[in-house]
Amino acid sequence: MGLSWQQGPLAAGAIGHFLTPEPLPERLLFAEPLRRRMRVRFGGEWIADSEDVVLLHEPGRYPVAYFPRADVDARALVPSGKVTRHKDLGDTSWFAVSAGGRTTERAAWEFTALPGHATELQGRIAFAWRAMDAFYEEDERLLGHAADNYHRIDIRGASRTLEVRRGDTVIARSEHPVVLYESGFAPRWYVPRADIDASALTPVEGQTFCPYKGLCDYYDVGEARRAAWSYRDAYREVDRIGDLVSFEPDQVEVFLDGRRLYLEPGQKVVPHGVDRGLDAAEVHAR
Structure with a gap:
């Protein structure tokens, strides 16, 4: 998330590296x-x-x-x-x-x-x-922290086939998924609810908060805990993913054009705690 957090260029888990002949200091501020x-x-x-x-x-x-x-x-x-x-x-x-x-x-x-x-x-x-x-x-x-000028989100529509399975059961299949590119993370694929077997999603208690997207709801998929999530009232800057659902590829099987996706190194999200006095109504007001 941005310059120095998660997999950003100044973070310990950076996915890229600076092209310099000499090694950089272990920590750069x-x-x-x-x-x-x-x-x-x-x-x-x-x-x-x-x-x-x-x-x-x-x-x-x-x-x-x-x-x-x-x-x-x-x-x-x-x-x-x-x-x-x-x-x-x-x-x-x-x-x-x-x-x-x-x-x-x-x-x-x-x-x-x-x-x-x-x-x-x-x-x-x-x-x-x-x-x-x-x-x-x-x-x-x-909300969350000071704005990071180097954190960016791009959302793109796709005409690829995304399929989600749990064993032999197809949970979702879409030919028009949406992909979200976010600084420091591998792509995340979102599926319209019309392309999901709603009976396979069990809402669970507890939300997390993203300073850039809003409040996130979670779902169990069978015995897979919190295997899916949705920003049901996503901020207007990212409203293209509002009420769409994304699935964790380490919890269920996710296929893109027949190729199985896997959780990439550093992909696991570190949830952000809520601010003092922040309630759901104020987040939704954004």
């Missing part, structure tokens, strides 16, 4: 101007508001936004006296965040002994995503 207005809300109050945010991409992490101190309400930051050491960026001083009658410990941090090659993070504050009430770009709430 990338910082860049966000060039979007971002705001942070906590305790019912705005505690940060900036058009000068720097986004840090760190291997194995979602992008993290760093705000200039001048754009952060100084009253909201309470030094905790706690200092840890980041393996790449040095000493890290921690703050409690206090506003609106509420205080949360270790909810913000600042790098205070940066190496010379990382001075763009000097004097900047980052906030723990789930500790805050919400993050916004302009007047719209961001």
Whole structure:
């Protein structure tokens, strides 16, 4: 998912490699101007508001936004006296965040002994995503994490034959599936419900959340647990897969033009936890 997460180019599980004569460092961090207005809300109050945010991409992490101190309400930051050491960026001083009658410990941090090659993070504050009430770009709430400029989704219609089987039973067969290409992942194939034996899908409790697609529902297929899923109310940016169903090729047999598909290395999705105070109604409102 993007530059440094899952199989992105800066992630530990990257599927590609840089064409350089010498090996790169084991870890590469990338910082860049966000060039979007971002705001942070906590305790019912705005505690940060900036058009000068720097986004840090760190291997194995979602992008993290760093705000200039001048754009952060100084009253909201309470030094905790706690200092840890980041393996790449040095000493890290921690703050409690206090506003609106509420205080949360270790909810913000600042790098205070940066190496010379990382001075763009000097004097900047980052906030723990789930500790805050919400993050916004302009007047719209961001869900999940700061937007990754390198995460992309493309959806294409196809005239190929996709068949899903469980043993000798055909669960689905479509001659017009839809394929979703997402940064860092192998293609995912989606099938219209009209091409699926609905009796083979058993809805299960529990949803996951994708910051780019919305809430995901799951289904058992026979004894195969959570072998299928659907974004029933997909975000408008990806509404072409709305209410379509995709199947896990390691749980059931999935064939594309007669060729069986298998789960590719690194393909397994790491579910994203929900944000503080986020409910299904707000996700659907997107």
